[in-house]
Structure formats: structure tokens, C-alpha cells
Amino acid sequence: MSATNQSKAFQSRIGEALGNQQAHTNFRSAMNMLMENRLKQFPDQEELLHKRQRADAIRAHALRNLPTLLEKLEQKLVENGIQVHWAENGEEANALIHQLLSQAGARSVVKGKSMVSEEIDLNHYMEERGIKVLESDLGEFILQLAGETPSHIVMPAIHKSKQDIAELIHKHYPEHPYSEDVDTLTQQARQILRDKFCHADAGISGVNFMVAETGTLCLVENEGNGRMSTTVPPIHIAVTGIEKVVESLSDVPPLLELLTKSATGQPITAYFNMITRPRQRGEMDGPQEVHLVLLDNGRSHIRRDEELLDTLRCIRCGSCINHCPVYVQVGGHAYGTVYPGPIGSVLEPMRQGLDKIGALTSACSLCGACGQVCPVQIPLPKLINRLRAEAVTQQVETQGVKGQGSLRKLLEVWTWKGWRLIFGSGLRYRLFKLLATRLRRLTPPKMGGWSRYRTIAKPASRSLDEMAAKAGFDHE
Amino acid sequence: MSNAREAVLGRLRTNGSIQMGRSIPPQVDYSSLGLNEKRELFTQRLQAAHAEVHHLQDGDWVNWINRELPQRGVSCLLAGGVPAEELEQRVVSTIKLQRYQQPIESWKEELFSQVDASVTSTEGGIASTGTVVVWPTPQEPRLVSLVPSIHVALVDSERLHDTFEQMVNDDRWAERMPTNALLISGPSKTADIQQVIAYGVHGPKQLIVLLLG
Numbered sequence: 001m002s003a004t005n006q007s008k009a010f011q012s013r014i015g016e017a018l019g020n021q022q023a024h025t026n027f028r029s030a031m032n033m034l035m036e037n038r039l040k041q042f043p044d045q046e047e048l049l050h051k052r053q054r055a056d057a058i059r060a061h062a063l064r065n066l067p068t069l070l071e072k073l074e075q076k077l078v079e080n081g082i083q084v085h086w087a088e089n090g091e092e093a094n095a096l097i098h099q100l101l102s103q104a105g106a107r108s109v110v111k112g113k114s115m116v117s118e119e120i121d122l123n124h125y126m127e128e129r130g131i132k133v134l135e136s137d138l139g140e141f142i143l144q145l146a147g148e149t150p151s152h153i154v155m156p157a158i159h160k161s162k163q164d165i166a167e168l169i170h171k172h173y174p175e176h177p178y179s180e181d182v183d184t185l186t187q188q189a190r191q192i193l194r195d196k197f198c199h200a201d202a203g204i205s206g207v208n209f210m211v212a213e214t215g216t217l218c219l220v221e222n223e224g225n226g227r228m229s230t231t232v233p234p235i236h237i238a239v240t241g242i243e244k245v246v247e248s249l250s251d252v253p254p255l256l257e258l259l260t261k262s263a264t265g266q267p268i269t270a271y272f273n274m275i276t277r278p279r280q281r282g283e284m285d286g287p288q289e290v291h292l293v294l295l296d297n298g299r300s301h302i303r304r305d306e307e308l309l310d311t312l313r314c315i316r317c318g319s320c321i322n323h324c325p326v327y328v329q330v331g332g333h334a335y336g337t338v339y340p341g342p343i344g345s346v347l348e349p350m351r352q353g354l355d356k357i358g359a360l361t362s363a364c365s366l367c368g369a370c371g372q373v374c375p376v377q378i379p380l381p382k383l384i385n386r387l388r389a390e391a392v393t394q395q396v397e398t399q400g401v402k403g404q405g406s407l408r409k410l411l412e413v414w415t416w417k418g419w420r421l422i423f424g425s426g427l428r429y430r431l432f433k434l435l436a437t438r439l440r441r442l443t444p445p446k447m448g449g450w451s452r453y454r455t456i457a458k459p460a461s462r463s464l465d466e467m468a469a470k471a472g473f474d475h476e
Numbered sequence: 477m478s479n480a481r482e483a484v485l486g487r488l489r490t491n492g493s494i495q496m497g498r499s500i501p502p503q504v505d506y507s508s509l510g511l512n513e514k515r516e517l518f519t520q521r522l523q524a525a526h527a528e529v530h531h532l533q534d535g536d537w538v539n540w541i542n543r544e545l546p547q548r549g550v551s552c553l554l555a556g557g558v559p560a561e562e563l564e565q566r567v568v569s570t571i572k573l574q575r576y577q578q579p580i581e582s583w584k585e586e587l588f589s590q591v592d593a594s595v596t597s598t599e600g601g602i603a604s605t606g607t608v609v610v611w612p613t614p615q616e617p618r619l620v621s622l623v624p625s626i627h628v629a630l631v632d633s634e635r636l637h638d639t640f641e642q643m644v645n646d647d648r649w650a651e652r653m654p655t656n657a658l659l660i661s662g663p664s665k666t667a668d669i670q671q672v673i674a675y676g677v678h679g680p681k682q683l684i685v686l687l688l689g
Contacts, residue, residue, distance in 0.1 A: 228622065264667075
């Protein structure tokens, strides 16, 4: 997509989002609640800072030692009886998972919430090959019925009203009477999905943390669908990014605490599920086979760059999204990507290239809120700024992000050059001031996008220092 | 796809990033809690997460089950291990004690449709988060604490820890991880419909913690 096209497409999605009053109200109230709840969990700022520094150090340590830890993890998992597979990209990961499902003769699959499965578009891949993958997280289940994508990484169906959801469930499952009562809707979903858990041939899940020391896969959830998907079916396939590994089991509690408190303001979620082995001899349940698919998909490339590496610390809490003044206005779909908000504006251009989706970096006022709340201290504003610079750079380098310089526009380049020329010399600056004030009637009435919703201000008839001098102030 | 493995690891190894020793700030030493404080905090946190907590004497929990569960419409109760042995002797006749002695494949439908409640023993609890720690065993398998609508967890007061971190370190989890370890901190819940909290979406609708001793 050309630079102009991608910006236009982004702007048109933003326009659409701003026109949807219902979704806008939902986002505003949801984000307010999430921010308030988070704040209540961290009454002591000093303690919070210490916790963030600690979590940052744990993740940074794991990333520095990534190849060693991944090998150790693999060795431990294999010892434990969990089969490990590696995938370069989404296509390979999907092919691997499809092969595993085919070998097991699986036709119906239940899946827990997983952003990586969204990243590789797993559901479509399997559906095209005749395998139905049912989303079992309530929010994702609703979106699957609606044929939509998540608008938030933690609360995927936040843009939907209960009326929308009532209609969807009644339309797809007419045996359940129409109801707008949240408890009734939840119980209807329980009944529908319990039957699916009971009869599924395989379960798919993501992973929140992988522990190299013990070969343990950790999953965080509130609903119990993750536990169902990873316990009831005879085969469990976990898919996740290579960056999710930590060195030791004692690294997990500090990260878990910050994850749940930052994400939803809960001291802990209803369930924390730690899986170390498939079903052992004598055990009565749990899957006979457990597989882990380790996905790269650009992550090893990102790790090469000392600055961009920071993004791999992300634990997907969504706190940066909850605090973003742009996200709250436009919502997740306007970004048109799997990951929205500040983290999405950094991850997605790195994943897809600045030439494809670099315009996302413009959806930021550099207010700094995301960087302030990030539990692992990712300097998001700095990274967004860096990507903006790379998007318009003239010097394309092999390091850094794909599609460098693709958003460079000559008019913009010459405008900035012009400014530099004017501000670079006292004489030119005074001359410019003189012209701008004396010829103010010639100010153009329209200035592109800027004047679409704003009146153009005309310069005053005299510059500030002229007026100051006249009023008797010293020049300096 | 072993070539993917080599390619990924190869890229990770050759990218010049330095390998360093651990330099992670230690946990700040928060004051440790006394037994009563732990019991109090544990109870308060669980209640805040919509769980029920009852403080009972050691031998009293079967009486509690006999008194309370029939009132809640429980007629089939799933249990294994030590809790099942104690129940076998003393459970009231209106409750059928269901054991889990067959692999799940042979009675999945029955488990999903006919069991009303379950009782499990636990590894202990965590006060700061209001968490029950369950390590399933062949006698008390994984689905016991997940499928029935009511889950009753027996927690020994002596086995309450301040934090998850302390429990992992003090009890040396890394040396003895079970097939599956679970932290349970309330009934199953969701806020996916307009952020309204609803309980019992997939797992138990009620979590009842009997704190013993």
C-alpha cells in the first residue's frame, strides 16, 4: 500500500470509528473503569516503581539470554513429555498445527483466548481446511458469532452492547430465548460451550509465561475456558511467541502480579494454570498429548536492535491501550491491526513494515501515559518517535524496521528545510517576521488537513518583539 | 520443521546481543504476617472475589457438607483421596458420593451433566491474593475442581502463605512441579458483556473455601 493510501485508509477507519457513538461511549466507560481499578491496586507509587523495575529486569534478562533459555526450555519440555515445534512465520505455525490436528483426526477444536492465534489468523486457516475452531472465551465467542475481530487485547468484545450480544446468541442459537440480562446470556453461553468442551477432539491455547527451569506453560484467565481447553480434550496444542520465556519459576510471581493488576485491576485472576506434563500413567484426566508451537514471525529480527528489543518485554496486559487518549476516542478497529493502541503502533509496523502500516505511529500525541503505566517499562513514546523518524528517513539501512522512508513526502521535507533555513540566521528570521506580519493578508485560507476542522489564524500586524519594544521592554 | 529451529536459534545467537548474569532487584522485604492476619486477609480477599469462606475446626467439615450442601440442591458430590475417605464414613444418605476412579473418557458425559458439586484437598493458600492452591493427583484429578457447579476446597490454616512468591520459594516448587498446578482465586467469572461481572461462565459458579484449624 502506498504511503498516501495507507494514511487515507487509516483516516477513513478513524472517521468511521468517530461516527459510532455507541462504541465510543463503551470505550470511554470501559477505559475509565480499567484505569480506576488499576490505580486502586497500586496505592504506593514507590512500591509500584520497584515492582516495575523488577519485572523489567526479569524480562530483559530473559531476552538477553533468549537462545540459551529457549534451548533449556525445549530440553525440559521434552523431558516432561511435551512436544516442541518451531515456526518461522504464521504460515508455518498454521501448517504445523493443521498437521497435528489432522494426525489426531480432529474435526472440532476448542480454543482459549490467544493473541498469537489472532496474529497468525489460525481460525481461517483451519476453517479453509475443514476444521472448525471454536472460540471459547466469552468475548471471543461473541466476536466469532459476529464475524468480527477483537477491539481490545484483554476485553475483545468491549465495543458490543448487551443488546448486540443478545441478538447474536438468539440468532445463532434460537433454542435459547432472547434475553438482555447479562447473567442469563452468560448462562446460555455456558450451556452452549460446555457441550463443545465435552465433545472437542483437541484444545488450542496461547501461553502467558514459559518457564525454562521447569518446562512449565502458564496461562492466566478468569473464565475457566482455558482450563477446559487444556484439560478435557485428548490433545492440547499451545502456540506462542519465542519471547514469552522466563528463566526460573520464581520469575513468574512478580510478573503475574503486575500482569493482572495492570490489565484489569485484579490482584489475581480466578485461575492461574501451570502445565508441566501431559497426562501421566495412573492419572485420570488431562490431554495425552501436549504440543508447544514456538513462533518467531519477526521477533528474532526485532531483537537485533538494542532499542526495538524493548518491545519484546511486553506481557500483553493492555494497560498502555487503556490509558491511551487516542485509543479511547477511536477504539481498536480503527487501527486495522491485531494489536491496537500504543503497543500496536510499535509492534505492527515492525511486523508488517512501515510501508504497510507505518501511519499508525501518527495516532499518538506523545503524551507519555503509555510509558508511565507499562509494567515492564517499555519506553513506548520513544519507540513511536523512533518509528516516525524511520518512516520518513532518507537513509535506508538494513537494520531497523522494514519499509524505512516509505512515508517520506517531498512537500514535508522541503517545508522543514525551509523552516531550518529561516531559523538558522538572524537576518532571515527578521525578514520572515517582517513579511509574515506586513503581508498577513496573503495568508492562504486553506492549509490541507489542518484547516478542515479549524479556522486558520492570521498573523498579527506586528510581531511580539516589535510590540514589546514599543511598550518599553528591553530587546533581550 | 527442524530447519525453522536452527534458523531461529541461529539468528538469535548471531545478533551480537550480550549474555549477562542475572541482575534482578530482589523483592522488597514486606513484613511477614502472623497466622491470624493471614487468615483474615485470605478470607477478605476471597470474599471480595465472590467466594464463600467458612472457618471450621479440623473434623467439622463433613458436618458442614452434610448440613449445607443438601440445602443447595446437591445430590451428587465428587471427591477422591483423603476427603473421599472421610466422606465415605459420614456423609448423609441424601448425597451420593461420586468417586473419580475411571479415566475421563469413560464417563465424560456423566461428569459434565450429573455431578452437582465437588470437594478437593489443597496444597494450601495465599493470603495476599485470596488464593487456593490445588495440585491435582491421580486420586483427585484436574477436572474435579473445574466441571461441577460448586467447588468446595479444604484449606489447612497452617498452610497459608503470605504471597505466591513466598510459597513458590519456601515450598521448593521448582524441584517438584506436578503435571498441573492451579491457583484458584474465586468462582469462574467474566466481564465480557458490557463489563458487567457475571459468575460461573465455564467453571464453578460457586467457590466455597473451608478454612480448617
